Amino acid sequence: MKNIYLLLISTLSLINVAFAQQFEVKGKITDADGNSIPFVSVFIKGTTKGVSANTDGQYVINVDRGVVTLSFTAVGYKTAYQTIDVFNNITLNKSLDTEHYTLNSVVIKANGEDPAYKIVRNAIKNRKAYLEEIFAYSSDVYIKGMQKLVGAPKKFFGRDIQKTLNLDTNRNGILYLSESQSKFSYMKPDRIKEEMISSKISGSNNAFSFNKASDMRINFYENLLLANTGLSARSFVSPIADNALFYYKYKLLGTSEENGLTINKIEVTPKRKNDPVFRGVIYIADATWRLMGTDLNLTKDAGVNLIDTLNIAQHFIKVDKYFMPGNLKFEFNGNVFGFKFKGYFISFYSNYNINPKFEKGYFTPEILKITKQVNKKDSTYWANNRPIPLTDEERKDYIKKDSIALRKQSKAYLDSLEKANNNFTVGKIIMTSYSINDRYNKRSYTFDPLIKxxxxxxxxxxxxxxxxxxxxxxxxxxxxxxxxxxxxxxxxxxxxxxxxxxxxxxxxxxxxxxxxxxxxxxxxxxxxxxxxxxxxxxSLLFERNFPKFxxxxxxxxxxxxxxxxxxxxxxxxxxxxxxxxxxxxxxxxxxxxxxxxxxxxxxxxxxxxxxxxxxxxxxxxxxxxxxxxxxxxxxxxxxxxTESKYPRLSLRYKKAINGIFGSDSDYDLVTFEAYQERIGLGLFGYTSFVLGAGKFLNNNKVYYPEFKHFRGNNAKFFPPNLRKFRFLDFYQYSTNQHYLEGHLEHNFSGFILNKIPLLRKLKLEEIVGLSYLTQPEKKNYTEYYFGIQRLLFGISYGVAYDNGKKVNQGFRFAYDF
Known part of the structure; x- marks a missing residue:
């Protein structure tokens, strides 16, 4: 009887495995003319399990045996469904029809307001509710980033670009290719936790991806977007921000029906060419006034740095009664010093869990955890788990660079590489620096350049x-x-x-x-x-010997x-x-x-x-x-x-011990400092401050080198520093008693000059600031200054007051290199 029971259990298990077997459904998604449609979302209907097509429209999804229905959705195209009976691997190509947006029922009178404005007002009215409707969620996030050169000069600073960057004969090629998978969790107000599951970087077998799901989050229900990203010194205004009507013009391009919803396609353009705003298309549902998708661009006119255009395309999927991001793509291009580049970062979200019950202590200051095993996944794992297939170009890049990476780890290869790179030249020893690198043994020697x-x-x-x-x-x-x-x-x-x-x-x-x-x-x-x-x-040219030694x-x-x-x-x-x-x-x-x-x-x-x-x-x-x-x-x-939103405090105590080893000094100094840089103020730029104070608790014997010194400046040209005075003497006002010091600087990030036609192209940043110092022999010393800066250079004009009396004024030139 026991053997019969075991046999029955085994048989049922085999049947279960057979029916639970997964098969691969793959294909290519095109439009009516046969052109590939990139980044189409492919989901199993009724679930949040899905994949995305790649840039060539190719997709691969694993499904259980049996009858399933797949949905194919992309911004600007009609959602298509396909029901299939899966009992083997299937090739399923799909053609999507362009979504037709009609204006048949819309009548716009002369000098009348476009109907888009009413729709947008309703979206703005519901903005905050949709921003706050979800208390918490978790999801799987896959991120892929690719950057490539599509043109470059033959040589740059005397170096052959094709050989240096391993490009083809047209100086084209992928510079960076990376993938990662993470489990991402969020809870209000700003608690996040991410655990990276897998990571892969082309040509770097032992490296860990810097992909971060929190960096890929963008929520157009927020008023201001992309603050402190390096893309611009200012934030950008959402097309449905509370004050969006001040910045945008809207035009209804048409409406369409999708799953019982009327979707409005609305064109958004800046009212003023150089405002920090988007241009492109947003999709808003009637009645609910939800965002259903975006296809928006930021250009140089909006004040972006280093790139020419950034496209942000976002598609939402329905999860329970909510709409969550299905995929989000940042696509960019630019030209810097003749290096033409383009690329994208795309994040794909699946397996959503809305309002999960996180255990107490789940969220900690650790926002991302990467373990040693993350980059150990083999090609089989990636082939079965990658939700966006590699393109032929990306596949070849992995094969080529991964093989080179393995070869680079050998001593023979590294020795040959070092023999070429470590060659001695007069130019290196005089102008730059001469280095001897031994990568195999992970050591190096660097000799200072003689010119310095x-x-x-x-x-x-x-x-x-x-x-x-x-x-x-x-x-x-x-x-x-x-x-x-x-x-x-x-x-x-x-x-x-x-x-x-x-x-x-x-x-x-x-x-x-x-x-x-x-x-x-x-x-x-x-x-x-x-x-x-x-x-x-x-000293030699201007007869000024400022430093003392x-x-x-x-x-x-x-x-x-x-x-x-x-x-x-x-x-x-x-x-x-x-x-x-x-x-x-x-x-x-x-x-x-x-x-x-x-x-x-x-x-x-x-x-x-x-x-x-x-x-x-x-x-x-x-x-x-x-x-x-x-x-x-x-x-x-x-x-x-990571950069904190709150100030940093520093406490320091210095004790000079008299008598030990013949020490002559005898003092106790306590100093305190609070500081924070780049406090974002939205469209008005950012503020930075430093506040410091200190006191010699005991100054029985303090020699001048042990005094509390300050960062003064006697020169017209100086390297900028938030703690640096512009007119204070380097040495005269150092103290062995007590002091209070403060510095405050605000960078308007082009808020003013961006409105002047001839100056806005220079992307200058306006700065204003003040510095303050008081100590027994220098009471209420204050500097006020204003100026402009751009990248590594700046010019400012300032005035210095000593206890209310003007003591200095003039221009100062800053260089940050």
């Missing part, structure tokens, strides 16, 4: 500073750097040398330890004043580590012997009658005697930095912080 090593100042005269950086990489993103550096002044004949090392031993905990010792010529302002090259030019013999041990999410700790122990220096030469190319070199004493420009006695100091410095609402991405080899 030779300089002049009035303390050392003609001098040279030269260093070599050694870098060794280990598994899990760990690395070791060792840098010896030597410096010699030919006039004062002082030779210094030091060695700095740093070992980054835990990328997940962001932990590292450093050890440095030797001697150096250092700036009296520990933040630095200007580069050696800038000071050389100012001293010599220090030192030993330093430091470490850093994350204590908790968003909380970073640092600790450093220093010992140094510090010696004042004086000018050794007053040489310059041109002698200006109205100016002369100053001494190396910043507080007494005419007194060239030593600024302070030689002294020793031993200090311990501890710091904590905490970011509110810090979210992060976990990868197998690192932890990546």
């Amino acid at each position: 090593s030779v300089f002049y100042n009035t303390v050392e005269g003609l001098a040279i500073k030269y260093g070599v950086t050694y870098r060794k990489r280990y598994e899990n993103n760990r690395f070791l750097t060792i840098r010896p550096e030597a410096r010699y002044g030919f006039k004062n004949e002082i030779f210094t040398a030091n060695l700095s090392t740093y070992f980054y031993y835990d990328a997940i905990k962001r932990a590292g330890v450093g050890f440095n010792f030797g001697n150096e010529i250092a700036d009296l302002n520990n933040y630095g004043t200007m580069t050696l090259l800038s000071n050389t030019i100012n 001293y010599k220090r013999d030192f030993i330093n041990v430091n470490t850093q580590r994350e204590l908790a999410n968003g909380l970073q700790a640092t600790l450093a122990v220093d010992y140094s012997r510090n010696q004042a220096l004086t000018n050794s030469t007053l040489y310059k190319f041109k002698d200006f009658e109205d100016r002369e070199f100053t001494s190396n004493n910043p507080l007494s420009p005419l007194d060239d005697s030593p600024f302070f006695p030689t002294y020793q100091t031993a200090t311990v410095t501890a710091g904590l930095t905490y970011t509110f609402g810090q979210k992060y991405i976990t990868r197998p080899d690192s932890k990546i912080y």
